[in-house]
Amino acid sequence: MPRIIIYTLLILTLLAILPPVVIAQVRSKPGPNPPINLIQDMDLQAKFKAQSKNDLFADDRSQRVQVAGTVARGEANLDEHLNKGVAGGQWVTTTPATLPMTRELLERGQGRFNIYCSPCHGYSGMGNGTVNQRALELVANADGPVNGTVWVAAKSLHDATVTIQPIGQLFNTVTNGVRNMAGYQSQIPVADRWAIVAYVKALQRSQDAKLADVPADKRGGL
């Protein structure tokens, strides 16, 4: 093969390597210019960015607020028993039909109660949870309000004013809170709130059981 051809091929090969080397070099370090965007994929299009102005609307806002009364699909929550603990304007006395009182429900409730309620109300619901005890201790040892606040003791769930409450009212307390206690609607899903109040009922029964609650063959002759 003539030398001229060999040299030409050599030079062409070196030249062919150049563009990828330059591209790799440019890509490897940050530069002031935006990248060259060969495949647009709708990257650039007319649109309003968040919080920007739009003269089309009287209030000049490009972001529109929801039409009043909008309900997200599946969130109409029309079942009053399930979502509010009421039926016919009265507190319900049973769990919703979809959440029958089973051992499974109570065990779920026990787990959730121990996580969400026991810090204040205690594992047995006596109102002696560790957070409550600590707060009472801090308040007792302080001359005035601690950090500008006072502490209302968590109520015993065995208090007669609580044990007479229908389960629907307990559900409402957990959902929306009561006086100084905050509601748990946003943290605890609705089924778990029912599991918790079912467990609260079981806790109350455990401290206030009647002889008739014990199976006849387990009464030890009483």
Ligand code: HEC
């Ligand atoms: C941060 C502490 C705290 C936690 C956690 C807490 N509570 Fe309470 N709870 C209170 C306090 C305080 C009161 C008394 C409020 C008052 O009297 O102003 C109360 C009151 C109650 C009452 C009595 C309502 C009435 O009608 O008198 C019930 C029932 C109750 N809580 C259930 C629960 C359940 C169930 C949970 C768990 C989902 C829970 N609480 C979690 C602090 C707490």
